[in-house]
Amino acid sequence: MNNLGKDNKNKKNIYIIPILVAIFLALMYFWFIPNLTKPAVEEISYNQFKDMLSDGKVKEVDIDVYYIDIIPKVEKDARVTKIYRTGRLYLDDKEIVDLLDKSGVTYGSPIQSDNTLTEVLMYIILPTLLTGAILFFIMKKMTKGIGGVMDFGKKTGKLYAEKSTGKTFDDVAGQDEAKTALFEIIDFLSHPAKYTAIGARLPKGALLVGPPGTGKTLLAKAVAGEAKVPFFSLSGSEFVELFVGMGAARVRDLFKQAVSNAPCIVFIDEIDAVGKSRDESFGGNDEREQTLNQLLAEMDGFDSSKGVVILAATNRPDVLDRALLRPGRFDRRINVDLPDQDGRVAILKVHARDVKMSDKIDLDVIARQTPGASGADLENIINEAALRAVRERKTVVEQDNLEAAVEVILAGEERKNKVLSDKEKHIVAYHEIGHALVSARLSNTEPVHKITIIPRTSGALGYTMQVAKEEKNLISKEEVLDNIKVLCGGRAAEEIVFKSITTGASNDIQRATEIAREMITQYGMSDEFGFINFESKTNAFLSDRLKGSYSEETARKIDAAMQKVISECYESAKTILSENRDVLDKLADVLYKKENITGDEFMAELRFLDEDKKETENQ
Numbered sequence: 001m002n003n004l005g006k007d008n009k010n011k012k013n014i015y016i017i018p019i020l021v022a023i024f025l026a027l028m029y030f031w032f033i034p035n036l037t038k039p040a041v042e043e044i045s046y047n048q049f050k051d052m053l054s055d056g057k058v059k060e061v062d063i064d065v066y067y068i069d070i071i072p073k074v075e076k077d078a079r080v081t082k083i084y085r086t087g088r089l090y091l092d093d094k095e096i097v098d099l100l101d102k103s104g105v106t107y108g109s110p111i112q113s114d115n116t117l118t119e120v121l122m123y124i125i126l127p128t129l130l131t132g133a134i135l136f137f138i139m140k141k142m143t144k145g146i147g148g149v150m151d152f153g154k155k156t157g158k159l160y161a162e163k164s165t166g167k168t169f170d171d172v173a174g175q176d177e178a179k180t181a182l183f184e185i186i187d188f189l190s191h192p193a194k195y196t197a198i199g200a201r202l203p204k205g206a207l208l209v210g211p212p213g214t215g216k217t218l219l220a221k222a223v224a225g226e227a228k229v230p231f232f233s234l235s236g237s238e239f240v241e242l243f244v245g246m247g248a249a250r251v252r253d254l255f256k257q258a259v260s261n262a263p264c265i266v267f268i269d270e271i272d273a274v275g276k277s278r279d280e281s282f283g284g285n286d287e288r289e290q291t292l293n294q295l296l297a298e299m300d301g302f303d304s305s306k307g308v309v310i311l312a313a314t315n316r317p318d319v320l321d322r323a324l325l326r327p328g329r330f331d332r333r334i335n336v337d338l339p340d341q342d343g344r345v346a347i348l349k350v351h352a353r354d355v356k357m358s359d360k361i362d363l364d365v366i367a368r369q370t371p372g373a374s375g376a377d378l379e380n381i382i383n384e385a386a387l388r389a390v391r392e393r394k395t396v397v398e399q400d401n402l403e404a405a406v407e408v409i410l411a412g413e414e415r416k417n418k419v420l421s422d423k424e425k426h427i428v429a430y431h432e433i434g435h436a437l438v439s440a441r442l443s444n445t446e447p448v449h450k451i452t453i454i455p456r457t458s459g460a461l462g463y464t465m466q467v468a469k470e471e472k473n474l475i476s477k478e479e480v481l482d483n484i485k486v487l488c489g490g491r492a493a494e495e496i497v498f499k500s501i502t503t504g505a506s507n508d509i510q511r512a513t514e515i516a517r518e519m520i521t522q523y524g525m526s527d528e529f530g531f532i533n534f535e536s537k538t539n540a541f542l543s544d545r546l547k548g549s550y551s552e553e554t555a556r557k558i559d560a561a562m563q564k565v566i567s568e569c570y571e572s573a574k575t576i577l578s579e580n581r582d583v584l585d586k587l588a589d590v591l592y593k594k595e596n597i598t599g600d601e602f603m604a605e606l607r608f609l610d611e612d613k614k615e616t617e618n619q
């Protein structure tokens, strides 16, 4: 902000000093040293010269075009401090030559050296440039080092400052709870007097907690934008880098700048990088602890009535040091969750503002296809759809662009050049129809939205997409079990049809196992254990699990229970598919030929086959 200019000036200074030094050295070489060491020249008359010759005082004579230089005899080893010069009388001075011959003086005419230019280069310019260059680099290094450690205050460095963020709450869709919680802070920043008059102490800091991409940074900026105050931000990982002591210096500097720019927002992104609990048993990090201590000290030290509000963001609240969460520091915690159906529609709408969309777009459908997507994912989908529309030379984004974008974000780009062998393609077709058919025959499953056997860059050779009719907050045990059965459907179809199994089901197996485990250890849905907890999620956003304390014996029983759940589901999937073998074959054939079928096409085909079967049975 206000010190951006200074930064530039510092850079110029770096250049000026070496340039001055280079000029000085050049002067030394070209003028000062030659002049100092050159003997003085004294002009004498021609007869004085003749006298000197006859007196035997001359050692050497250089005859130039217009004048004669006379080098006098000096004592042995002494330096010639003075030479004499006289004009030439005749151009063809036989007399002089005779005289010189007689007195035995060496004479000649100076040879203009051809080498002067190279000599000048070799001995003067090159050393000058070299010295200058070396000095330049030394200076640059020095200023850098010093600037890094001591001048942080003068450099913007990693500190990110914005006079105004230009974001408002209109840019943040959904997240209404978070917005409500932040309103007070905005009001405080805009009308601090109202609060100080009554003696209310506002929270110094609020911690935004939520999974990546849910708009924490965006919210912080929007708060600054709504309150029309400057926004200072620094990322936690940037505190902890470079030299020891830097992090603490940065914290100090950040707060100094913030206080002098109050009212303002200070935003510390990824605070978990500095704020990790200090009592970790291993791998203590002195630098981080120092930085954290400085942060704590600064937060205690500054007076919140000045109008500095500190916001911080993290997706790992569980690892934060307790000291940070104490009242008077980040005592407010604001959850920023993944958006629900309505939230997703709202976020899609916000980002659709910037893109030309066809009137027929149905964002509801897109939102339903993307449970678990974050705001950042949704923004990405809109952008991807716009790119696709451009590629297809359309003037507006159409629904199919959006649907394709969803697939790209969820499953990766289509891999057109990946060729499956005929046999593989058959296996994949049966595998996917296996999932879809089991799903269609069960009552507690979500409808099939799309089936494809075009390989994706994510590595999937095909997939069956199911889309919920509505947002679910509670999931029943029947639904969980049916879900596992659908996951088993792929492998079951392979086994029934080809009498052999492939590696294609690894992802299904992983998911089924995870669900079975959670059923037993977290949701109390097993017959063996019932209403009991063995594990809990340590982090609601990352799938870290905290193992509860239970015996080896119990661990074995849990494993056995999981195996039982999964094998029962697998058998049930196999039964469904065996009973529908003819339908399975026909549907797999349709998918094999078309490669892509929609859920509607699948259901229509299935209904047609069922009717057909009924008729033949009745006859």
Ligand code: ADP
Pocket: 171, 172, 173, 174, 175, 210, 211, 212, 213, 214, 215, 216, 217, 218, 219, 313, 347, 350, 374, 375, 376, 377, 379
């Ligand atoms: P975080 O800091 O939580 O990881 P960001 O604030 O950096 O997430 O969000 C990344 C981008 O995703 C934002 O720039 C914005 O475009 C989009 N985004 C995320 N959440 C929302 C939301 N609730 N409304 C609108 N856009 C959002």
Ligand code: MG
Pocket: 216, 217, 218, 269, 313
């Ligand atoms: Mg962020």
Ligand code: ZN
Pocket: 431, 435, 490, 491, 504, 505, 508
């Ligand atoms: Zn599968």
